Amino acid sequence: MKISEIIExxxxxxxxxNVALTAEVTGGxxxxxxxxxxxxxSAGMVWVTMQGHQNIAAVAALLGLSxxxxxxxxxxxxxxxxxxxxxxxxxxxxxxxxxxxxxxxYALGVKNTK
Amino acid sequence: MSxxxxxxxxxxxxxxxxxxxxxxxxxxxxxxxxIGIPAEVIxxxxxxxxxxxxxxxxxxxxxxxxxxxxxxxxVIIVSDKGPGIADIELAKxxxxxxxxxxxxxxxxxxxxxxxxxIKCSDKLDIVSVVNQGTQITMLFYHVDKESK
Numbered sequence: 001m002k003i004s005e006i007i008e009x010x011x012x013x014x015x016x017x018n019v020a021l022t023a024e025v026t027g028g029x030x031x032x033x034x035x036x037x038x039x040x041x042s043a044g045m046v047w048v049t050m051q052g053h054q055n056i057a058a059v060a061a062l063l064g065l066s067x068x069x070x071x072x073x074x075x076x077x078x079x080x081x082x083x084x085x086x087x088x089x090x091x092x093x094x095x096x097x098x099x100x101x102x103x104x105x106y107a108l109g110v111k112n113t114k
Numbered sequence: 115m116s117x118x119x120x121x122x123x124x125x126x127x128x129x130x131x132x133x134x135x136x137x138x139x140x141x142x143x144x145x146x147x148x149i150g151i152p153a154e155v156i157x158x159x160x161x162x163x164x165x166x167x168x169x170x171x172x173x174x175x176x177x178x179x180x181x182x183x184x185x186x187x188x189v190i191i192v193s194d195k196g197p198g199i200a201d202i203e204l205a206k207x208x209x210x211x212x213x214x215x216x217x218x219x220x221x222x223x224x225x226x227x228x229x230x231x232i233k234c235s236d237k238l239d240i241v242s243v244v245n246q247g248t249q250i251t252m253l254f255y256h257v258d259k260e261s262k
Contacts, residue, residue, distance in 0.1 A: 035226035058136030
């Protein structure tokens with residue numbers, strides 16, 4: 001599934017500028033612990049988190065994630081967006097809580113194969 | 115790359131610099147991508163280097179990250195002149211952390227750094243002296259583990 005379909009279905013806000021919305025989503029992961037995400041998430045996954053600081057862009061870039069969804073209306077630092085845009089990381093936001101975001105994405109048929 | 119060719123890059127990691135955190139690991143990742151190392155191997159090197167880089171920023175007041183890239187392996191050496199690790203076996207346990215609260219609020223300090231480094235690398239050595247510093251050496255063979 002393309003990330004654009006998830007954006008449309010969940011009515012997510014696209015926070016980054018000039019980052020393509022065409023990435024293929026291969027699965028997902030939800031956690032606010034960055035080392036846990038580093039160890040468990042893999043390329044192409046969408047990551048749902050409540051963290052809004054710039055290290056989420058570094059983690060997503062290193063792992064090659066398809067997008068980061070910052071849930072629960074968490075404020076995102078401008079530096080996070082700058083860093084994400086520089087590294088071609090797509091950041092999406094929503095007021096929905098993490099549980100709702102994950103449930104909706106799962107219902108769309110995005111599941112982890114591993 | 116021919117057998118005689120060995121590449122070495124060094125990055126300085128500034129103390130408490132959460133803004134530039136990940137620069138050493140992403141720089142090394144880009145370099146490995148350019149020379150055509152398998153993606154699965156790059157992923158493990160990037161994760162291990164990022165964790166070590168974050169440890170240096172959080173605990174040690176900065177340090178040096180060096181990558182030595184050979185045709186069949188990469189060695190990452192991360193050294194600092196920080197407080198050192200009093201009990202290395204304890205530090206290797208999942209969930210053990212001495213990170214301050216402000217760091218934990220950012221989602222670090224879950225005690226997964228060293229365990230992740232051990233999991234990602236083919237060999238990991240720690241030399242640490244309290245009040246003098248720590249040096250972590252990680253060896254990664256350029257062999258895709260997932261396709262084996």
